Amino acid sequence: MADKIQQPPKWYSVPPEAIAQQLGVDPGKGLSADEVHQRQQKYGPNILKARRKEPGWYAFLRQYRDFMQIILVGAALLSLVITREAGTTVVLLGLTVFNAVLGLRGEAKAEASLAALEKMMKNITRVRRDGRAVEIESEGLVPGDIVLMEAGNRVPADGRLFVAANLEIEEAALTGESVASPKNTESIPRPEVPLGDRHNMAFMNTSVTRGRGEMIVTATGMETEMGHIADLLNRTRSDKTPLQKQLDRLTIIIAGMAGIAFVLMVILGLNRGDSFDTIFVAGIALAIAAIPTGLPAVVTTMYSMGTRALASLGAIVKRLPSVETLGSVSAICSDKTGTLTLNKMTAREFSIPGQNRFRVTGEGYGTQGTMELSTGMTEKQPWQKGTLSYTTEGKLLSAGGARIDLDPILLPMALCADARLDNGTLIGDPTEGALIVLAEKGGISVDGARDMYPRIAEVPFDSDYKFMATFHAMTNEDGKPVVRCFVKGAPDVLIARSSSYWMPGGGVLPAIEENRPLALKENDRMAEGGGTGDGGRPP
Structure with missing residues (x-):
């Protein structure tokens, strides 16, 4: 191990071999146990x-930053000094202690909930150490570790990629881009590169959505890009x-008015010959009666009710006043949609060019939803979700009758995809x-389809040819075994490559110059409306 590891300013501009040499690691073997211990x-x-x-005492005193609390304490001390009566004090x-305890209790509950969540969210990472791939907790990573990643993994630290096989990483939490960023291993020979354009780097707390990759850890903890954000916060x-x-x-206004009334009472009382002690006690009573001493308790109770309502929706508020701050927001300005959204793609419309358009209901990646006719021929509603998709004989069931059988369109969405749903x-x-959620809403069991028609070969998606293809062993209408190819990709690319197309109830039709624009225009219409439209065509 090198005596001193000096981090270059721009990891993305350095070849992986040079980074490995500088960090004292062999990518094929990884770090040894002794090196890991020293670096930790x-x-x-x-x-x-x-x-x-x-500290607890500071949190308690923080509750007394409220003006109402300060006035109550001041009134208590003044009453003790002037009247020598301890009861009122x-x-x-x-009352001030009661208000402070209410605030602390709400904060303590929120902190306990956050602590419980942190214990549950242990991140396990696959690394190469001593020549073997092992799984460890991400907390134990050090600069120079070799991390192995695949679809579904969370990136545990910042690192320089040296293996990227169709690798895409969703970086919305860091860059705001809602679309996953394709990654490669090529060095970027430029002095300054924006974070979102560093395609040979992977960053902590981002998610791998496609492919696999290997990286050399270059920064951990607070030295990562996420760490810099955490430090600012x-x-x-x-x-x-x-x-x-x-x-x-x-x-302040109420206290000022009470003070003025108190002064007037003292002046009028002294003019009438009343004793100062009697006038002062009456003035204190008037001032305290004028000040809404129960207001802090009422406000704290309302805060607590708000945090309970948010907690029931899955949002934990650590500081009670944040509830009111959130309610006071009138406008949020952001330059990236991924910063604000859940980054969950949802198909909103399903279209058969020249025939029907269907509105797709449901939110996020939940499979509850239907396809409802928005325009077209009402007698050709698609069959609804809930119909049993598969029999023990392994054949797809369609609703039959006057309904449109969408199985040949929905099945490619389930098969020609690497994504999967886990609860x-x-x-x-x-x-x-x-796409797979849309297939589920249409009645196709994605897992069942993949078990029934296993993938035997594939053409991975590539930005050069803009499509992905998978091959599956199936049977044709005559019961003979065939290998079918399902393709998905950019609509203009697929339409240009197609020689025929399939329409529900119409069979296979030739793709000619007269009917190609129909699909292209429909795609343009959906794109201009901001929706998500996708289709599939079996050969």
Whole structure:
């Protein structure tokens, strides 16, 4: 191991061989156990450091930054000094403690929930060490480790790719791009390259959606790009919420009016010859009655109700006032859709050019939904989800009758894709996710179809020819064994390559210059509307 590892400023411009030499690692063997131990001592664990946890006493005192709390404490101390009556002082101070405890209790519940989630979200990574591929917790990664990745994995650290086989990584959380970024191993000989254009790098907490790859870890923990963002967040000072500022102004106004009334009472009482102690106690009582002492408790209770409502929807709020801040947002400005959305592709419309258009219901990667006719011939509704797709004989069932049999169109969506669903979670490319979900909504069991018609060969997607093809052993209408090819890709490319096309109920028709524009125009219409439209054609 080298005595000192000096990180070059631009990993993307350095060839993988030079990086491996500089980090003292053989990509074919990986680091040894001794080297890993030494580097863990030097670089520390591969985790993002949270903001320094504030002590309990400080969190308690923070509850007294509220003006209402300050006024109550001031009134309690003033009452004790002037009247020497401890009862009123204890009641007022007890009220402030009650308000503070309510706030701390809500924050403690949120922090406990976050801690429980962190324990559940252990990230396991495959690495090559001592010449063997082993699985470890991502926390144990060090610079120089060789990480092995495939579709469905989360990138555990920043690294330079030296193997990329049809590799695509979704980087929406980092760059805001909703479309997965294709990766390669070529060096980029430019001094400055934007983060989203570093196609030979992989970044911490992004997701592999397609293919496989291997990388040399170049940065871990707070030295990663995600670590830089976490550091900025940790150093950001939180300001008071709009409601807190309004309550502060209201408190000052009420306190000012109560103070003026108190002064007037003292002046009028002294003019009438009343004792100062009697006037002061009455003035304090008037001031306390004028100040809404229960307002902090009411506001804290409302905050707690808001956090419980958000928690029921899967959102955990750590600080109670953040609920009101979120409700005060009137506009969010962003330059990337992936920054705000869930990055879940969903097919919204299904079209048969020249015949019918169907609106697809459902959200995200849930398979609950139907295809409802939006325009076209009403007697040709597609068969609805819920019809049993497969029999024990291994044959597809169609609804028959006047309904359109969409199996020949939906089946390629299930077979010509690498993505898969795992309890509602997509593993793979988001666009393929939209296709397999559409097939499920149409009644095709994706897993059942893949078991019934296993893939025997494939042509992986490539940006040069813009399509993907898979080959499956099937039987034709006469029951004879055949190998069928299913293709998906850019509509203009597939239409240009096609010599025939299939229409529901119409059989196979020749693709000629007169009917090609029909599909192209329909594709352009859907593209202009911002929807997602996809089709498949069996040969």
